[in-house]
Structure formats: C-alpha cells, structure tokens
Amino acid sequence: MSVVPEPAVSKPESQAGSPNTRTRRTVIASLVGTTVEMYDFVLYGSAAAVVFAPLFFPQADPLVGTIAAFATFGVGFIARPVGGVIFGNLGDRIGRKQVLVLTMIGMGIASTLIGLLPTYETIGVAAPIALVALRLLQGVAMGGEQGGAFVLAAEADGTSSTRRGFLGSWPGVGMAGGLVLASLIFGAFARLEPEAFLSWGWRVPFLLSLVLVAIALIIRLGIPETSVFKKAQSEEHVSRFPLGEMLRSHWRKILLIVGMKSGETAAFFLIATFSVTYGVQFVGLASSDVLGAVLLAALVEMITLPLWGALSDRLGRRPVMIFGALFMAAFSVPFFLLLNTGNISLYYIALAIAMGLGHGPLAAPAGAFFAELFPTKVRLSGVSVGVQLTAALAGGFTPLIATALLASTGNFLTVAGYIAALAVISLIATILTRETNSRVGAVHLLSE
Template sequence: MKPSVPAAATDTVAAKSRRRRTIIASMVGTTIEWYDFNIYGSVAALVFGKIFFPDVDPAAGTLLALATFGVGFAARPIGGIIFGHIGDRIGRKAALIATIMMMGAATVAIGLLPTYDSIGILAPVLLVLCRLIQGIGLGGEWGGAVLMVVEQDESADNRGRAGSWMQSASPMGFLLSAATLAAVSALTTEEQFMEWGWRIPFLLSAPLVLVGLLIRVKIVESSVFIRNQRQSDEKPAKAPILLVLRHAPKMILLVVLLGLGQQVAYFVINVFSLSYVTQHTDISKATVLNAVAVGAVFQLLSILYFGRLSDRVGRRIPFFIGAVGMAVWAFAVYPLLGTGNFALMVLGVSVAMVFQGAMYGVLAAFIAELFDTSYRYTGISLGYMLIGVVGGGFAPLIATSLLDTTGSVTSVAIYISLSSVLTLIAAYFAPETSKRDLDRILDNDTGITESTPRPGESVAHSGQQRPD
C-alpha cells in the first residue's frame, strides 16, 4: 500500500501545476498577439508604403505606412480602459478570451484587404480601421496576461521571475513573425512577395489564434482576484478608471516614464532599422531581418535573467543597468548596422536588446505591484499602453522624421539615449515594490488600502498601508 501524500504537499504540488499551466497559457496567447502586432510593423516598413500609398514618393509612403503602425498604439489605451473595466469587474480570464479573438480577427482581415490599386482610398482607410482594432485588442491583452501570471503566484519571492516569462512573449512573438516573413520571402520572388506573399503571415494568424483560444479557456482565474471578490464587502467599482484617475495618477506617470526607454529602443531598432538600412544602404532586407532575429534571442535571455534577478536585488537595479547601458550603446547601434558586416550588425542589435530586456523583463511585476487590487488591471493596462503611445508606436515615425530632417542617424541615437535617461530618472525616484503584498483592497472613502486576508489568516495580520 502506497503511503498517502500529506494534504499540504498535495496542495503545493497542485498550486505549482496550476501556476505552470497559467504561465504557459498566458505566454502562448500573448506570443500569438505579439506575432500579429510585429507582423504588421515589419510589413508596414517593407511593403505597405508601396501598395497602400502608391501615389506619393517612396520616402513619404514609408512615413505614411509607419504612421498607420502608430495608430495601433494610439488605440491601445482605449483597449486598456475597456478590458481593464471587464478584468477588474468580471475577471481577468474573460477579458483575455475577448482580446485574443479581437486581435486574431483584425490580423486575418488585414491579410484579406484589397490594395490601393483595387479600391483606391478605401484601402488605406480599411487598413487603419483594422489597425485600430488590433490596438484595442492588444491594449487589453497585456495587462490581463501579466496579472494572470503575477497574481497566481503566492510568493513575492517569485513574482519577478513569473512576470519575466510573460514578458518573454514579446521576443517570442517577434521571432515567430520574423521566421514567418523570412520563410515567405525565401519561397517567393520580390514581385510575388509584393503582390500576394505579404498576405500569408497575416492569414496564418487564424490557426494560431484558434490554438491560443483553446488553451486559454482552460486556465483558472487569478487567485488574488478571487480572494478580493470574496473578501471585499463592496461590489466591484462601477468605473475602475475613475479610481485610477483619483488615487493613482502619479503612478500612471511613473509607469510611462519607466517604460519609455525600453519601448523607444525596441521599436526604433526593430522597425525603423528595417526601412533605414534597406533604403540608405545596399544591405539586403534578409540580412537585416536575420540580425534583428538574433538580437531577439539575446533579448529573450536577458528578459528571463533580469526578471529572476529582480526577485533577489529588487526591481530598480535592473532598470539602472538597462537604462544606463542603452543610453550609451544607442550611439553604437547604427554605425555597426551600417557596416554591412553581419557579425557587427548582430553585435549592435544584440547588445541593445540585452539592455532593453533588462528593463522590459522587470516591468510586468514592477508595475503590477504599484496598483491596488480593485483597479490593478485598469491601472497597469492604461499605464503600459500610454507607454506605447508616447514611446513605442510613433517611435519609428519620429526616428524617420529625425533622419529626414537632420540627414544624420546620430539624431536617432540621441532620441533613444534621451528616452533611456528619462527612464533612469523615473527608476531612481520609484519605490521598491518587490516585497509588497498584492492582496490589497482600496477603501474608496478613505483612500486606505488593506491586504485581503488569505484563507486561515486573520484581518489583524493582513496589515494596512496607504496607497503610494
């Protein structure tokens, strides 16, 4: 007869298994959504100017195409508010299922769009509409996926590591999109790619989204959210966004500045670089894509390493390392890219992505710990999506404009460097959050938060604190 397993051990094993399933499900879904988003950025830089804006010169066409890329970021805060509302009132899981369906539908629709030659001005209008829907979907996706992972972990000692796994979905999505584009480019001629080949990566989103959806419906709701719902004497706030604006406006500003440096660096290097190198040098599109893909591997490793490190040394130190490094290395990236030597191109991009990953890997846990449970989904979604507006979506457009205005890529390096300096300042003034309890409920009348008692824990031991 086999010895029975103690209940506590069984519970521990079950909890670890649940967290593992949640991380995998959240990562798969978010990887697919980042695939959708990154496919758009790459194809916009390489193709969309020519097929959706053919009546303008190539440089202006590229600017317009990159502007449509930025439109998706402008829509992301709207998605953050909409799905943050759902996530804070109904649950994180319901919001995540809706966002993956929305992103998938918009991406497939882009792959089916007629071009300017077929329907004229209606073509770019429909392109912008699909991009808006993409932006709204991703605006609600990130916050929910992060909370499903971070709020599922019972120990503050592992939140940085758990959050970094979620952040790794971004380079994974990029690698998936880059591999797909490389395969399509290799199997088609330049004329075929321009005519119909570019549609294939968008259409492939359909089966990917179906797989992500099937995985996502099986995950369990955030344990912190469930405890908050059970323990709170009040109904969920009717408008979580109002609580954010009332109690945490400074935290929103802090989040934007914390994410500014890594967002500008990522999107300038991974999107602007494609159009810069292919238009201003003799280096092939495939060479640039391959260099950026190698950089994404180093970014992935950096994200996972610094997320784990932040559980030991705190959230701010990785930000210091990443922001200082990026501020300096920004001036080396484009001289190395311009050499045309593949090894030097990889060096330039990869070192930059290590510094970017140091900041990005810690961001999920860091900003989740800044907000109270009753409006956490809305708070982190709005803050993170505003980073995208200020630092991400329009960064390639700003970089292109700087290059056209100054005639020197040094101006782009200065842009990346200054953004990193602002992030460094924000990290210096930010509170250290790595040991905070996520089980906190906001008293709307007093503005005081208290920890939600866990099963078997008395209120007296749950502690109280004022919101930061």
C-alpha cells in the same frame, strides 16, 4: 457579469491540480497569448517597412510612402490606451481570464482581415482607409492584452511569491517569441521573388494568425481565474468603477509607469521595426538579412528576460531597471555606428546587444514591478493605462519619428539622441519610484 461562460460543473480546487501546476498553466497561457498577439502586432510593423508603402500608398515617393506606412503602424498605438481603459476596467470587475480571451479574438479577426485586404490598385483610397481601421482594431486588442498578461503572470503564484519578477518576465518572453515568429515567417516569404511576394506572399503570414489564435484560445480557456482576484471577489473587494478609483487615488503611479517604460518601449520598436527600414533603405542591406538580425536579437532576449526577472527577485526591481536605462542611453550612439558599417555580422551583434543588455533589463521586471504598485481592485486598470499610454507616446511612433529625423537631418545622431533621451527619462522615473520587492525590505500591495 460574465463574458466567457464557465462549464456547468467545475472541478473542485483540490482536483484542479497542485498550486505549482496551476501557476505553470497560468504563466504558459500568458506566454502563448502574448506570443500570438505580438506576432500579429509586429507582423504589421515588418509589412509596413517593406510592403505597405508600394501597395497602399503608391502615389507617394518612396520615403514619403514609408513615412505614411509607419503612420498607419503608429495609429494602432493611438488605439492602445483605449483598449487599456476598456479592458483594464472590465478585467478589474469580471476577471483577468475573460478579458484576455476577448483581446485574443479581436486581434485574430483584425489580422486575418488585413491578410485579405485589397490593395490601392484594386479599390483605390478605400484600401489605406480599411488598413487604418483594422490597425485601430489591433491596437484596441493589444491595449487590453499586454497589461492583462502582466497582471495574470504576476498574480499566478498568489500574494506571497518570492519569484514574481521571474514569473512576470514570461509575458515579455512571449512578446519576444512573437517577434521571432513574425521574423521567421515574414522573412521566409520575403525570400520569394519580389513580384510573388508583393502579389500574395506577404498575405500568408497574416492569414496564419487564425491558426495561432485558435491554439492560444484553447490554452487560455483552460486556465482558472487567478486566486488573488477570486479572493478579492469573495471578500467583495471588487470596485464598481475601477478606472475612476485608480485615476483618483493612483494617478501619480501612472505617470511613473509612463516614465519608466518610455525608454524600453522606444528601444523595442527601434530594434524590431525601425532597424529593418534603416538596414534596407539607408545601409543598403537585403531585407531578409536584416530580418535575420531582428530574429537573433529576439532569440537572445527570450533567454535573457527570465534571467533579468529572476535577478530582480534577488536584488529588487529598481536596480535592474536602472542598469538597463543607463546601458540603453550609453549604447545609443555605438549602436548606430555598428549598423552604419554595412557589415551584416556587426548588424546582428548590435541588435543582440541592444535587446539583451538594454531592452531586457528594462522590460523583465516591469510586469511584477507595475503590478505590485497597485491593489487588486484597480491593478489591471492601473497597469493597462500606464503601459498603453507609454505605447502611444513612446512606442508606435518611434519608427515614424526616427525616419522623419533621418529625412530632415540626414544624421543618425538625431535618432540616437532621441533614444538616449527616452532612456534617461526611464532612469529618472525608476529612481523616483519606490521599490516593491518585499524580499529586499519593501512593502508591496499585491495582497490588498
């Protein structure tokens, strides 16, 4: 079965570049792809915070409108496990590369159409309905993208790599890069006069997605399939129904992944999305200033993620993730205390610390760690389902839950407690999961 046709005449392996060159190209493809996909996905979150409530839910009071807008943001996360199931199963049967091309196309179509969508004032209730439908398409595409990028990077260097944690951290760098792009571009247009921004300015960042997707597609189409998957194909170790085999034999690992990733996922969307609404509506800061703080935090993480990934190659995946979970739990209250000062410099510092020292060590080893838990024939299914179940349970609804907690209690401690609780869940799940880094004496399954 083939979705993306290969050229009629392919280069011999000896002409395709050295192993290091192929590894570098594959990692770059995963990096660029996740940058574009996360740009599209996070862009929606930024727009939900400051645009979608008045344009698509104008009949509600401001707080209820914000909750409704964040609910549409969360809908994308309901669709992500569906994408994880579809594309994970497909990727374990036909290959990683082809699936990642499909997810890129789906995300590009959805984001472009959001940029062209008429508002409530023009077409009435059909506007929020169409917005939800396009968000669902984004969710399905992202559901296949994230796990696919993790596996693509983890398999890039073959089965005996001693730098898999470092390589596997680059899709996370791409996600932070997407956050940077979304913050820069959306933030630039947010500086327009309010009337111009609400009229047309917010649409331009969504329409730019078409250009970014085209660039990423060219890069992805130029990479080879991973040698690990090609070896499994040649030895006929490809499962006919990977999803079923994964659920039958590896369901405990799925539960552990959900636990390990819960704190990291919630922390990311607390910083990337909820902090925008919190700064604007509850602290009283300008939206452009708060988006600048998110931008700095993402830049910090782009630097720290490869460092945490490399450290996991030396010390093991578990110690790095345990540190991140402990730090995130301990920092949840100081985080909000810094935000509540209303001092924009402290706002910048709080977000940068949370991203670099809390979210970073939880996220960086995850790509390698999760991939090493599964044999090749069910790897993409296992990673995608585990990661996307977490996204649905602990990710997209974090801004909605946090806003609702604030609305019902008026106390930031409820939100801090929510984040700390999820970080503790990540801590417990990581402790319960065996180490997979062979450099520290563990045995992983990547060669199976």
